Amino acid sequence: MxxxxxxxxxxxxxxxxxxxxxxxxxxxxxxxxxxxxxxxxxxxxxxxxxxxxxxxxxxxxxxxxxxxxxxxxxxxxxxxxxxxxxxxxxxxxxxxxxxxxxxxxxxxxxxxxxxxxxxxxxxxxxxxxxxxxxxxxxxxxxxxxxxxxxxxxxxxxxxxxKLHSYDNFEDERHEYVSGYEGYCADKEVRWVNGRMEDEISITGRLIGGCLDVIVFLLGTSYDGTEEFINKYKSDGIIWNLESFNMEDTTIITHLWQMKEKGYFKYANGFIFGRPLMYNSWSNRTYEDAVMSVLDDLDVPIIFNSDIGHKGPQFPIIEGAKAKIISSNGKGILEYI
CATH class of the missing domain: 3.40.50.10740 (Murein tetrapeptidase LD-carboxypeptidase, N-terminal domain)
Structure with missing residues (x-):
């Protein structure tokens, strides 16, 4: 790397x-x-x-x-x-x-x-x-x-x-008044462990970004996923993903697509950010939609982390090795 x-x-x-x-x-x-x-x-x-x-x-x-x-x-x-x-x-x-x-x-x-x-x-x-x-x-x-x-x-x-989860995040859209505003503290940051584990610890090499974008890169000449995961399979892969505007059916479909292509075969775990816009016509939660595809991989899955559109967000060095710990609603990402 x-x-x-x-x-x-x-x-x-x-x-x-x-x-x-x-x-x-x-x-x-x-x-x-x-x-x-x-x-x-x-x-x-x-x-x-x-x-x-x-x-x-x-x-x-x-x-x-x-x-x-x-x-x-x-x-x-x-x-x-x-x-x-x-x-x-x-x-x-x-x-x-x-x-x-x-x-x-x-x-x-x-x-x-x-x-x-x-x-x-x-x-x-x-x-x-x-x-x-x-x-x-x-x-x-x-x-x-x-x-x-x-x-x-x-x-x-x-x-x-070492990055520590922040105290609060912006859950609503806020317009600037001065242009110099900081992040608004709408809600408390609470990371969620996918199977309600007391603590999750994941080590591996980071890859990810905005799922809405990744899915239209898949299979194009700009998709190097297969080479990347094969090169770093001994490290294991930590997928860090967040979505801008996806319904439950869209998330399920695209995660299934990536899973079927073998992109998750060396995954040591997943960490999902807070979705900006999410809708389900069947009242399915974001977590349920994701787990319906990824649960059988039997690797740790974290939700509502400090990644993506509902700031503040971690600066994620994609391609770097890291250790992520999630416990009691808070989390740590450490580059190693």
Whole structure:
């Protein structure tokens, strides 16, 4: 596994809009402040031209244009980290234009979530290069920084090796008033062990992201799952997954598909984040839907963890080895 060098003061962080760009005035204010605050931490921060652009489809440009923008950062020897501006729906349009080969031979951190799974997942599974499934750059624009944001920078600086579940999470959509807001404490964080175990402990190599995105990468030239799980089968695989907008039938269908393809054969366990939008016409819970497919694998399964759209979220180094412990509604993820 190619692990990028940890950031050091004076390094350059590049910001680009891989899917949608930032045009809302409060969100622009937040991103601009994020860049200032990262600069105050000792980093040079640059942005591509598409950062504050968005067309009628919610894209910062064509796939070719977005590919050109990220390649400028990939080929810039001073850039040590690339952060996404936002998610969206059409990140896959730029995949054919990204110089993954160069990035794998000259690794630097890529960080993003949601639609950015399009980049994180092939980078890890096909090009054997670690990447971070974590917050967009705008979160660094809150004032003051909360612990999850400190963690997000600490992970790529190499100073944060152990992540502890957070106290509370955002269960509702909140609009910005100042642009500098932190995470809202709507509900208490409570991890759930799938079979009601007192404690779960899982060790293995991390892979995952947004399930909505992973499923349309499966079987394409950007799907390196089989190579990845076979290469690291002696470590065992920890699947970390979360969903943006899936019904119970959709989750069941796609997990069944992945299971039938053999993608879970070396799984040491699963950890699921909090689903953003979930619906069941038969009143089936999210946990029941997942367990109906995965229960017979007889490996630990954790739900409602700090991963994904209902922030705050862990910065997950996909491709890294980790140990995860879940007990009494709280959890720890430690990179090993």
């Amino acid at each position: 190619n692990i990028p060098k940890y950031l050091q003061k004076g390094d350059t962080i590049g910001v680009t809009a891989t899917s949608d760009g930032i045009v809302n005035e409060l969100k622009k204010k937040r991103v601009e402040n994020a860049m200032r605050q990262l600069s105050d931490r000792g980093y040079n921060v640059i942005a591509t031209d598409n950062l504050f652009k968005s067309d009628a489809r919610g894209c910062s440009g064509t796939g070719a244009e977005r590919g050109k923008e990220i390649n400028e950062l990939i080929h810039n020897p001073n850039v040590r980290s690339i952060m996404s501006a936002a998610g969206g729906d059409y990140c896959m349009e730029m995949l054919e234009y990204i110089d993954f080969e160069y990035l794998s031979k000259n690794p630097k951190w890529f960080q993003g979530f949601s639609d950015n799974t399009c980049i994180v997942y092939p980078l890890v599974t096909k090009y054997d290069t670690a990447a971070v499934y974590g917050c967009h750059v705008g979160d660094f624009g809150m004032k003051p920084w909360q612990k999850p944001v400190e963690d997000a920078l600490g992970v790529i600086e190499g100073t944060t090796k």
